[in-house]
Amino acid sequence: xxxxxxxxxxxxxxxxxxxxxxxxxxxxxxxxxxxxxxxxxxxxxxxxxxxxxxxxxxxxxxxxxxxxxxxxxxxxxxxxxxxxxxxxxxxxxxxxxxxxxxxxxxxxxxxxxxxxxxxxxxxxxxxxxxxxxxxxxxxxxxxxxxxxxxxxxxxxxxxxxxxxxxxxxxxxxxxxxxxxxxxxxxxxxxxxxxxxxxxxxxxxxxxxxxxxxxxxxxxxxxxxxxxxxxxxxxxxxxxxxxxxxxxxxxxxxxxxxxxxxxxxxxxxxxxxxxxxxxxxxxxxxxxxxxxxxxxxxxxxxxxxxxxxxxxxxxxxxxxxxxxxxxxxxxxxxxxxxxxxxxxxxxxxxxxxxxxxxxxxxxxxxxxxxxxxxxxxxxxxxxxxxxxxxxxxxxxxxxxxxxxxxxxxxxxxxxxxxxxxxxxx
Numbered sequence: 001x002x003x004x005x006x007x008x009x010x011x012x013x014x015x016x017x018x019x020x021x022x023x024x025x026x027x028x029x030x031x032x033x034x035x036x037x038x039x040x041x042x043x044x045x046x047x048x049x050x051x052x053x054x055x056x057x058x059x060x061x062x063x064x065x066x067x068x069x070x071x072x073x074x075x076x077x078x079x080x081x082x083x084x085x086x087x088x089x090x091x092x093x094x095x096x097x098x099x100x101x102x103x104x105x106x107x108x109x110x111x112x113x114x115x116x117x118x119x120x121x122x123x124x125x126x127x128x129x130x131x132x133x134x135x136x137x138x139x140x141x142x143x144x145x146x147x148x149x150x151x152x153x154x155x156x157x158x159x160x161x162x163x164x165x166x167x168x169x170x171x172x173x174x175x176x177x178x179x180x181x182x183x184x185x186x187x188x189x190x191x192x193x194x195x196x197x198x199x200x201x202x203x204x205x206x207x208x209x210x211x212x213x214x215x216x217x218x219x220x221x222x223x224x225x226x227x228x229x230x231x232x233x234x235x236x237x238x239x240x241x242x243x244x245x246x247x248x249x250x251x252x253x254x255x256x257x258x259x260x261x262x263x264x265x266x267x268x269x270x271x272x273x274x275x276x277x278x279x280x281x282x283x284x285x286x287x288x289x290x291x292x293x294x295x296x297x298x299x300x301x302x303x304x305x306x307x308x309x310x311x312x313x314x315x316x317x318x319x320x321x322x323x324x325x326x327x328x329x330x331x332x333x334x335x336x337x338x339x340x341x342x343x344x345x346x347x348x349x350x351x352x353x354x355x356x357x358x359x360x361x362x363x364x365x366x367x368x369x370x371x372x373x374x375x376x377x378x379x380x381x382x383x384x385x386x387x388x389x390x391x392x393x394x395x396x397x398x399x400x401x402x403x404x405x406x407x408x409x410x411x412x413x414x415x416x417x418x419x420x421x422x423x424x
Contacts, residue, residue: 006375006401006402007414009388009389009399009400010392012421014254015254016250016257017255017256018419018423020258020259020416021260022238022239023238023239024049024236024239025237025238025242026242027203028236028239029236031178034101034178035208035211035229035231035234036211036231036234037104038079038178038211040229040230041232042076042077043076043231044074044232045074045236046073046234047236053092053409056091057094057101060089061104063089063112064108064112065082065083083108083109083110084109086110087111087112088113089101089105089115091120094408095120096171100171100174102132102137102151103137103157103175103176103178103179104179106137106138106154107155107157107182108153110153112150113148113150116147119339123146124145124146124337126145127145127164127166129141129149130145132151135162136160137151140152157183157184159183160183160188161187161190162190163192164191165191165193166192166193166195167193167194167196170196170198173201174201177204177208177215177222181208181225181227182229184226186225186226186227190222196308197269197311199269199272203268206267212227212231237261238260238263240262240271240273241268241270242386242413243262243273243291244312244316245390247293248316248319249293249295249393250282250294251280251293251295251296252319252390253394255294256294257293258290259293262286262291269311270312272312274286274291280323281295281298281300282296283295299322300324300325301320301326303330304327305330306330306332308331310335313335314346314384314386314387315386317346318346319390321357321371322395327365328363328365328366329364329366333363339382340379345377348377350391353371353398356369371395372395372397373396373399374398374399376398378400378402378403378405380405381405385403389417
């Protein structure tokens with residue numbers, strides 16, 4: 001994409017017939033990097049995502065003392081060292097880096113200053129910092145509960161029992177659980193409030209077990225005892241959330257798209273797309289060749305609770321603007337604290353192109369309306385680039401602002417998307 005600031009997203013002129021393979025899961029990649037850094041020996045993470053967020057995580061871990069080496073088919077990470085001297089960790093706008101690495105800093109023996117892009121300063125992190133403080137971490141955030149902040153490591157973390165409100169992001173809980181095996185007493189976490197994205201919590205627990213930890217769960221209570229982590233190799237699944245635009249494309253255009261490498265069993269929230277396709281009038285068949293999605297070009301309006309799969313909201317909202325009846329997305333109030341206020345951004349941008357999209361207390365209400373071309377602003381949010389691309393399938397003349405921001409999770413999205421539209 002080079003330095004281009006806008007992208008004339010392509011419109012489908014008929015049914016599509018294409019095969020695509022999406023890159024590795026960001027959520028799995030960055031969890032694997034953290035667990036590898038906490039392990040007792042080297043770990044080869046195979047097929048990880050190579051994107052801005054993943055590179056920021058590797059850079060952060062390197063600053064904290066976990067060196068890495070990029071190999072042809074993966075990244076080899078070495079265990080954390082305690083180190084000395086003050087360091088600064090650059091967060092960019094990566095939520096997983098901002099939430100997953102502060103506990104690691106508390107395990108070391110140096111002062112670590114965390115800062116990043118202006119957008120990351122608006123994203124919530126206070127509940128995590130307060131929980132870490134209750135577990136023995138020395139944190140200075142001037143009482144703001146936001147980036148920037150400093151963690152002063154004293155060579156370890158006591159751990160123990162703690163309550164946390166993870167309603168703004170499941171990453172607060174995952175951050176504590178991922179590092180808990182390295183705490184002196186492990187950790188017992190009691191949740192307060194409704195935590196979004198249950199699949200991401202299941203992902204964290206599953207990966208902890210893969211690396212040798214023994215997490216336990218009883219409702220809203222989680223316990224992770226101290227453990228020595230070790231795993232020689234870990235292979236990252238394709239990112240099913242990044243596959244969302246390709247999965248929904250046949251619903252709008254007719255035809256078929258096959259997403260290669262779709263896992264037969266997974267904790268990724270993107271796997272919900274299979275049931276969405278069926279609910280909206282298409283067909284999704286999972287086989288050894290991947291997930292094959294077939295659509296008719298007609299989309300049924302629907303009321304959808306996306307609380308557990310909130311990251312799919314931008315693509316789904318764009319899709320529902322082209323439905324044959326009214327729709328509503330519920331359960332995603334927490335999206336106001338993501339890369340941007342996603343609900344406000346979607347209501348603004350989709351309405352600017354003719355859509356009838358209004359915010360509700362916890363989502364969006366979408367009614368059928370004539371759509372037209374124009375600039376689709378993306379607010380430095382990778383998922384909004386994908387939403388603009390989906391809308392353009394049916395709406396000629398959509399120009400997507402700053403397509404390069406999709407490099408946060410999928411640097412090759414634009415050429416891959418254009419390839420799908422020209423494959424037939």
